[in-house]
Each structure stands twice: as structure tokens, then as C-alpha cells.
Amino acid sequence: MGRAPCCDKTVVKKGPWSPEEDAMLKSYIEKHGTGNNWIALPHKIGIKRCGKSCRLRWLNYLRPNLKHGSFTDEEDYIICSLYITIGSRWSIIASQLPGRTDNDIKNYWNTRLKKKLLSKQGKAIHQQLSLRLEPETTSKRSSFSQNQILMFHDENAKPPLHQTLHNQMVDPSITSFAMEEKRMVPVLESFSWEQNKVWLDIDHDAASSSYHHHASPHLNSMTTSSSSICTNSPLQMSHYTINDNDHGDQEMFFMAGLENLQDELFDEIINNNKTEFEFRGTETLNNNCLGHEINSFIDCPLKDN
Template structure:
């Protein structure tokens, strides 16, 4: 048994809105408001449109102070940061960006930001491979056993980060699959790109386990960086309310898609430095960020790194404390 349609589909116009329809809807809502009933609204105005369609048109296009296109660097960062924190909760993300709609942000993420990050990843992988070749040649020529600074800077951009793996300057095991063969350094570019395309083009659920297992991409061991339980990046009340509903990697707690991206990135993503930290590790037990000499709570460290987002986050956190977030917030 199917669900009852929200309107009479036969008598409803679909597709792009005409300027006349826009004008009708806009002037009516500006004068009378929505009347609290979108379903009845098109009949009142004499529009052959579904109520849902009217609502969408108003919210995404006709509403005053809507901005289209031209996302700033800061907005990019906010979107990325929030996506990392809460996943594809576009309405919440949109609420932090005045004038932006969830649909706009969703489209922007899917068509631009995601590709921007992936493009960087590909570039970085190429850079890494070049460095690897040069290093191999250099070792062949007699520099055995000493890793050059140039090479290290590509694979381990932050020298301090290395010390957190084992306390000395031994490189971390970049291949946290079972294959530790050095040949893995010869990244299978086609396979990794294909894998990414499959992930980014499709859903990110059921094939997750197998694709991860068969990964041949050189990876940064996220669990090591974040002390095993990245969920505790957020305050407990926050992550219970929001992140529990995301498609997550059970070991890292990231939204699956982002987790994959990070795992595939050998170099930090631009604009997300705070997320990676530099010498910091996030303690899986108490949510604090610690380094050899310091220990900070997320709420303490975030204002130093991203003031705007921090304020936003704290505001959201307060809201979430007062009212747990549900899938469909209203």
C-alpha cells in the first residue's frame, strides 16, 4: 500500500517556475504570510502547484535576503568544518550561514567543495609519488637509511606529528591495511580514484567495509591521531544528539564519506588544519586535545583556531542541550 500523495498530481504543474508564478507567490506571502498551511496556499493564490513546491520555491529562491553563488573562503571553511562535525545536516549548516539555503549548501558541497578537496588529494598524491621516486633514486645513489627533509615534508608535513606516533623520528605505518609491503608506496592511482569516484558518486553505506579492506591507498591512520575515538571530539551531549544519527565509521566516528577522504589524504586539507591539529592528539576518553606538554578541551582550543565556528558551535551546543536534535527538526 502506497502513501497518499500530498496533492493531486494530475492537476499540478511541475518543473521550473515562471516569473508570473514567482510574482504571485511572492506578493501573496509578503502580504498575507503563508497562513500556516502550505498545502492550501496554492489554491488560495490560484497556482497549479503542489504546496511543497511552493514552500520550496519560497524558501530557496523568493524569500528575502537570499544569497546565490559566490561562496567565500570563510563560508567554505564553515561548511567543511560543520560537515565534519555533524555530517550532512544541511539545515543546521545553513542556519549558520545567513542568506544561504540548505539546498544551496548541499549543491555547493556536492558539486564544488567535495571536488575541491578531492582535487587537492589527487595533487598531493602525485606530489607524494614524485617525492617517493626522487627519494628512491637518492637512496640508490648512496644516501641509504636517512630520510630527506623534502621527502618527509610530503609524507609527514608536520615534524611534530611524527613524534606522537612513536616518540622518535620513525615514520608511522602509513598502510594500516594488512599489506605492509613497501611496494604499496607505489599508489595505485587508477584504483584509488575509481574507489573515490564510486564512493562519492554513490551511497556510502553497505560497501564501506569491503572497500576499506581492499584499499590500496596510502593512508594516514586516523585512529592513531585521534586516540581511537574521534566522536569525543565533540562534547558528549552534542555528539549523542547529532552524530549518533550519521553514517559513521565505527572505529573513527567520522561521517563515512569524510572519514574516507581523510584516510585517503596524506597531506592535511586546506582550511581544516585545526581539525587535524599539529602536534595534538584527541584523547578518546575525555574529549580533550592533548600534546606532549599541554592538555586542552575542545571548547578551549576551538576559539583559538576558528573563532566564528567556535561561537556557532557553542550556540548550537546550547540549543542541543536544551532540545535534542531529531532527524527532521521543525
């Protein structure tokens, strides 16, 4: 048996709200508040709407101090940064942009910002990718890289200013990242986290080099060589070195590793209420891997507020 509907669908009105309905809802909430019961609200007000619909209308349109204009460059940057960090958690992103709703940001991202980034940087991305890829490996990787990953590295895309978002300064070198069809993944030098501080450096050449990152509180068998120290946190970093026989899987592992990294960082922050992280680590080559020096997550000191 499915769950009971929150309201009688045959009775409630759907579709766009009329000015009269808006006025009634707004007036009632301003006088009496929501009473912590959206389901009962429409009955009290006397409008034929679902409680959820009232909630949505209030939060997205009627409540005070909402911004309805176009997004600024700074807001663009904040949205991008947070999307890279936490993915499509729109309510969390919205909490960093006063006056913006999660619905607004979601729509803005899906309809404009994503395309804006793609069109603005696509050429540089492809050019850079082709430069980075080694001749002998280009043929093996180009299909994956060009169809599924886009590398962003654009000096002009630096943040317009050093964060009103964060209490502390954000490293302005956050300028590039990879993006899957649906989700962005950090590939780059730095990444920071509001309030709960995280600075994380990732080798700039990660996307085309022969390893991937994996972060997990529970190191697993993927790790063939690793050494890392993470202070103030049980979270550990590991790097996976890939030898010549691993080409077929390396990109997949790379992307999965980064996704794990950001997911687990996020969980770590939220679940354990972490306020400080510090990542240090170096990797040395093992005998079988390609000729890349792996040297990431090195000395990413926390910056003071």
C-alpha cells in the same frame, strides 16, 4: 497501502516557475504569510502548483535576503568544517550561512567544493600518506589508503579568518582530515562545534598508526585498552590498540570508529543539549601492539567565549 499524495499530480503544474507564478506566490506570502499550511496555499493563491513545490520555491528562491552569488573562501571553509563534523546535514550547515539555502550548499558541495578540495590537495595527500606509512606496513595498507582515504594536510587550507561562524575562536590547526568516497571523517588535531562547544584533539598520525578511536556512551568489547575521562558528559572515549595480527581490519575499524565518534558527539550535543565537553585521556601501550605511543584526546581545554 501507500500514503496519500499531497496533491493531485494530474492537475498540478510541474517544471520551472514562470515569472507570473513567482510574482503571485511572493506577493501573497508577503501580504498574508504562509498560514502554516503549504498544502492549502496554492489553492488560496490560485496557482496550479503542489504545496511542497510552493514551499521549495519560496525557501530557495523567492524569500528575502537570499544570496545568489558565488561562495566566499570563508563560506567554503565553514561548509567543509561542518561537513567534516556532521556530514551531509545541509539544513544545519545552511543555518550557519545566512542567505544560503540547504539546496544551494548541497549543489555547491556536490558539484564544486568536493572536486576543488580533491584536485587542490590530492598530490600533497598522496605524498604525505606515503611518507607516513611505515615500510613494512605500506604494502598492506596502500591499497586501502590510496583508493579509499585521502588525507588532507595543507597549510594553505587554513581558515581565512577566525570564525565569524563561532562565538569563540576555532583552532586554526584544523587543516587535515580523511575523506571516504562519500563522507569526510576527522582524523586530526582539532575540531570544534558551534555554540555547543566541543574541542577534540586526535593524534595527527592516526591515519597511519596502529589504533583507532571509538567514542560511545556505551563502551563495548572493541576496547582492549582504554582510559579516558570526559567531564561534563557521560560520553566516554576509548582507544583500541591493534596488535600485529589485526592489520586486516584496522583501517576498517579506524574509519568506523571515527564515524561513530562524530555521530555520537553530534547526538550527544543535540539530544542532551550539551553546552560543554572536555575530553582528556591518555593511552598506554599494551605489550602486543605496534610501537606507537598512543596519546590522544589529551588536554583539550574548553576555550572561553
